[in-house]
Each structure stands twice: as C-alpha cells, then as structure tokens.
Amino acid sequence: MLVKSEQAITNADRTFFQLRKDIVEGIIPAGSKLSEMELSTKYEVSRAVIREAINRLATCHLVERKANVGARIVALSPEGLVQLYQVREALEGMAARLAARHMSDKEIADMQALLDSHFDKVKDGQSYYQEAGDVDFHYRIVTGSKNDHLISVLVDGLYHLVRMYRVQLGMAGPRVSTAFDEHRHIVNAIANRDEELAEMLMRRHILYSKNNIEKKLNHD
Amino acid sequence: MLVKSEQAITNADRTFFQLRKDIVEGIIPAGSKLSEMELSTKYEVSRAVIREAINRLATCHLVERKANVGARIVALSPEGLVQLYQVREALEGMAARLAARHMSDKEIADMQALLDSHFDKVKDGQSYYQEAGDVDFHYRIVTGSKNDHLISVLVDGLYHLVRMYRVQLGMAGPRVSTAFDEHRHIVNAIANRDEELAEMLMRRHILYSKNNIEKKLNHD
DNA sequence: TATTTAACTAATGTCGACAATATAGACCTG
DNA sequence: CAGGTCTATATTGTCGACATTAGTTAAATA
The missing domain is CATH 1.20.120.530 (GntR ligand-binding domain-like)
Known part of the structure; x- marks a missing residue:
C-alpha cells in the first residue's frame, strides 16, 4: 500500500480533493449541475477557489464545462x-x-x-x-x-x-x-x-x- | 482539411489559444518561466484570465505548475x-x-x-x-x-x-x-x-x- | 569567514464587487 | 392559440486589491 499521497498545499488543492471525493462517491449526484455560488458557500471558500477546483475536475473528465453556462458532473453510461x-x-x-x-x-x-x-x-x-x-x-x-x-x-x-x-x-x-x-x-x-x-x-x-x-x- | 476549428468564446479562451500558439511556436522559449503579472500586461487581460489560461496549458502538459512558485514551460528533451x-x-x-x-x-x-x-x-x-x-x-x-x-x-x-x-x-x-x-x-x-x-x-x-x-x- | 537568522521583496493565492451573458417568464402579435 | 420578442434575474466571466508565501539580501553571531 504505497500509493502516492497527494497532499494539499493551497486552499484550491483542498477544495479540489474534497470535491473530487464527493463526486466520485456520489455524494454529489452524477449528472447534476455545479453552481459556483452554491459550492462557495458550502465549502466556505471564494468563488475563485471553486472555479479553479472545477477547472481541475474538468481535466480529470469528471465534469464538463460550457462557457457562460456552467459545469455539470459527467453522466455515467x-x-x-x-x-x-x-x-x-x-x-x-x-x-x-x-x-x-x-x-x-x-x-x-x-x-x-x-x-x-x-x-x-x-x-x-x-x-x-x-x-x-x-x-x-x-x-x-x-x-x-x-x-x-x-x-x-x-x-x-x-x-x-x-x-x-x-x-x-x-x-x-x-x-x-x-x-x-x-x-x-x-x-x-x-x-x-x-x-x-x-x-x-x-x-x-x-x-x-x-x-x-x-x-x-x-x-x- | 476539416480539422475542428475550436472557437474562442470568452477572453480566457482567446488568451489560452494565443499563449498556446506562442509556446508551441517557440515565441516564448521552452523551459522559461511564465510570470502572471508580466503576461497580464503583455496580453492586456487581468491576472485571473492569465491564471485560467495557464491552468489549461497545464492540462495539455505544455507547462508545469508549482504551488506558490509559478508555472514554467516544459523543457524539450x-x-x-x-x-x-x-x-x-x-x-x-x-x-x-x-x-x-x-x-x-x-x-x-x-x-x-x-x-x-x-x-x-x-x-x-x-x-x-x-x-x-x-x-x-x-x-x-x-x-x-x-x-x-x-x-x-x-x-x-x-x-x-x-x-x-x-x-x-x-x-x-x-x-x-x-x-x-x-x-x-x-x-x-x-x-x-x-x-x-x-x-x-x-x-x-x-x-x-x-x-x-x-x-x-x-x-x- | 562561514553560518544562521531576520527582514525585505516580489511573486502567487485569495477575495469581494462589477460586467457580460444565458435562461425563464411575461407580454405582444399574427 | 402558436410563435416570437422583450424584459427580468440569476449565473458565469472579469477585474483590481489584499493576504500569504518563497526567495533573496543583509545583518548578526560564533
């Protein structure tokens, strides 16, 4: 059991890890929309941090972004x-x-x-x-x-x-x-x-x- | 010649495409550091836009980020x-x-x-x-x-x-x-x-x- | 002189406010 | 009533300022 432990440095790191965990485990349902404001209050960080976290989630193909519309979690099919x-x-x-x-x-x-x-x-x-x-x-x-x-x-x-x-x-x-x-x-x-x-x-x-x-x- | 033409919607899109072009073509030399302030004046956008563009470049493996230090273009080897x-x-x-x-x-x-x-x-x-x-x-x-x-x-x-x-x-x-x-x-x-x-x-x-x-x- | 420590500086990280855009609903028109 | 247009509103995009951190230089001590 020697899987690399990626440790969070910045606030965006922590938020990213937490969000990823919640998405993977289905705490935030697959296919649902991610509201920046909503998440920023829920995770108690600014919208900028949430935006960066969402962008990183998009690189993992866990969420999809659309300009001027927002991000939603991928649907499982x-x-x-x-x-x-x-x-x-x-x-x-x-x-x-x-x-x-x-x-x-x-x-x-x-x-x-x-x-x-x-x-x-x-x-x-x-x-x-x-x-x-x-x-x-x-x-x-x-x-x-x-x-x-x-x-x-x-x-x-x-x-x-x-x-x-x-x-x-x-x-x-x-x-x-x-x-x-x-x-x-x-x-x-x-x-x-x-x-x-x-x-x-x-x-x-x-x-x-x-x-x-x-x-x-x-x-x- | 029907390669998809990815069109820029937001300012971050435009900046990302421009930066990517400049990096790929070597206008910004490989291995060099990317200063957010410097780029924000050069490309005439705010630092937030530059940050988002740099994050996207990191997704393509064109730059590498280090927390609290900055981003630098990958070295060719x-x-x-x-x-x-x-x-x-x-x-x-x-x-x-x-x-x-x-x-x-x-x-x-x-x-x-x-x-x-x-x-x-x-x-x-x-x-x-x-x-x-x-x-x-x-x-x-x-x-x-x-x-x-x-x-x-x-x-x-x-x-x-x-x-x-x-x-x-x-x-x-x-x-x-x-x-x-x-x-x-x-x-x-x-x-x-x-x-x-x-x-x-x-x-x-x-x-x-x-x-x-x-x-x-x-x-x- | 070498080494450690402490301030200083310059960069990144974070925040709240404003601007621009998309969606929904009401309203008008055929 | 169907269809389209226009306004209202909520969300995302963008910005400048402040907070925090890393790296550097200078000072102090052994």
Whole structure:
C-alpha cells in the first residue's frame, strides 16, 4: 500500500480533493449541475477557489464545462464505461510493456511480495482488501513504466473516473481469484522481461474486467 | 482539411489559444518561466484570465505548475519525445482499431479521397502540404474512433506537444513518400474492417516516425 | 569567514464587487 | 392559440486589491 499521497498545499488543492471525493462517491449526484455560488458557500471558500477546483475536475473528465453556462458532473453510461476501458486497455497495456523494460529488479521483487500478501488475505476471504489490492497492483505497473504522460493521464485522470463507476454502480463484486491469477501472470511476464507478453496479458486482463462489468450491468 | 476549428468564446479562451500558439511556436522559449503579472500586461487581460489560461496549458502538459512558485514551460528533451511517442503509439493504435470498427463507409471513402489529393500534391513536390496532410490524416483516424477520451487526450493534449517538438526541433524533414504509403496501408486495413491490422500498422507507423526523429536528433 | 537568522521583496493565492451573458417568464402579435 | 420578442434575474466571466508565501539580501553571531 504505497500509493502516492497527494497532499494539499493551497486552499484550491483542498477544495479540489474534497470535491473530487464527493463526486466520485456520489455524494454529489452524477449528472447534476455545479453552481459556483452554491459550492462557495458550502465549502466556505471564494468563488475563485471553486472555479479553479472545477477547472481541475474538468481535466480529470469528471465534469464538463460550457462557457457562460456552467459545469455539470459527467453522466455515467454503459457507453462511457466501454470507452473508458478501451483507453485503459491501450494505456495500461503500454504501461505493462514499459514496466517490463524499465522496472528495477527490486521493484519487481516488491511487487511479487505484495501479491503474496494479497494472496494470504484473499485466501482468508478478506474481500475488503480486494479493491485496495487491485488499485495498488495497477498503480505499481503504471508508475513502473517510468513514463510521465502515462502516469499522469491514468493516475491523475482516468483512475478517478474508474473508481466513480465502481462505487456508484456497485462493482465490489467477485472475480477475485481469477483476477488475482491474472495479476500473477502479468508480474511473471514482467519478471521475465517479456514486453510483448506483459502487454498482451494486461490488455486481456482489462478486457475481461470490462466484460465482467458489462455483464453485471445488463443483469440489472 | 476539416480539422475542428475550436472557437474562442470568452477572453480566457482567446488568451489560452494565443499563449498556446506562442509556446508551441517557440515565441516564448521552452523551459522559461511564465510570470502572471508580466503576461497580464503583455496580453492586456487581468491576472485571473492569465491564471485560467495557464491552468489549461497545464492540462495539455505544455507547462508545469508549482504551488506558490509559478508555472514554467516544459523543457524539450529526447526522453520527453520518446515518452510522448510511446503514449501516441498506444492511443493511436487503439484509435485505428476503433476506427476500423466504427467509421462509416462514407467517412472511410472521404479519407481515401483525402489521401488521393495529398498524393497529387506530394507527387508535385509540394512538401508544404506534408505536415498539414499528416495532421489531417491522424486527426480523422482519432475522431473516427468515436471515443471521446481518446479524442480529448490526443487532440486537445498530446498533439500540441507533438507540434511543439516538430516546430522547435525543425522536423519538417522527408520521410514523405514512405509515410504516405504507410497512411495508405492503414486506410486500406480500416476499409477492410481489419481491426488487428489497422492497430498494428498504426503502431508501426508511429514507431518508425519516432525512430526517424530520434536519428535526426542524434545527428545534430 | 562561514553560518544562521531576520527582514525585505516580489511573486502567487485569495477575495469581494462589477460586467457580460444565458435562461425563464411575461407580454405582444399574427 | 402558436410563435416570437422583450424584459427580468440569476449565473458565469472579469477585474483590481489584499493576504500569504518563497526567495533573496543583509545583518548578526560564533
């Protein structure tokens, strides 16, 4: 559990983090409008701070702005989810390839140890750690790519939207053990410095994950 | 030549576009610091407008902000270029795959006609149209993917950085006819609805392009 | 002289007020 | 009554001033 802790320096930082949290967790409903005045009273900061926070949310694709009209939180849709996972497949596939190229032996060993500890918890039925473990795994691969653009787009951007879908559509579901095996195979490929295989396995892993979620959506 | 013409609504829009242009074209040198006061007098707008413009530039990865310190334009480096093209390879590869899946027959026919017209110009040695043609081609593939995330990240983000490298490192160079043939093959794969091939050809096309630029860089 | 500390300066962060714009509703007109 | 125009109002866009922070220079002490 070594996910970077982005710490707030300015007031705008704090407001941005708080707003993002409230949006991802659905405290502010998806699709709703964001009123600058309303938020500035609610979060007890000036409109300038709220505006900056909203602008940052727009860069994460969590809200959409229209000039002279305002911002509203994105609506969650099956098509949106599909498009999101298509981009994940492309970017994280490349991340796995680059991780196989650039991760140090120590980083790989640490990741293997991490999977071992996850295995113990999953074995004991602690599904609580499932999502945290999954997040941690993907995070390490992405940072292991050593590609700043990849890291930024995924960690600062898409992952929050992914979490928003997971939380609000209730994707805590199973696929635990199978996903865990897939993680193992990906790490093995990286340990063998097999870029081609690492990318392919990661892409399939994300594709399966998408299919799994889609199946659930259609059953509701 | 049907690249979307993003039109400025607000003052911040205009300032953002102008600043982006000046940065990409090197009028404001890469790596230099952006002073809010200085820019607000130079562009004759208030600091609030400049701040918003700078924030948007940060979204495109054209500038980097540090709290309580300020923003500076990114520095161009060989490593940065490599990382940029790695992301392009992943995203545009996926875009080509999705274009083969989602583009209408008419869109494909239009793109083929576009290549024909480019061919005439290239044949006549009008290398002036080379870059415009290249931009147009890639733009159509990306929008043809019908994936909003892909379109946004590439068109609003990475492409400007790509242009910045091209302009400032003087990448007007040849590789015209070979690149043109590669474009042809990609369009053919899309016309045949061969997703796998379309993605592979696009990835190789971008990989070749990167290698070509790297070779040039090392020869200077 | 080297080092630490303390003021000073210049930049960014934040705020409240004013200007410009879009939306809704009333009113007019065919 | 349908359609369009015009006004009213609420929201966003913009501005200048003030607060706070980082970096620098100068002073003081060991």
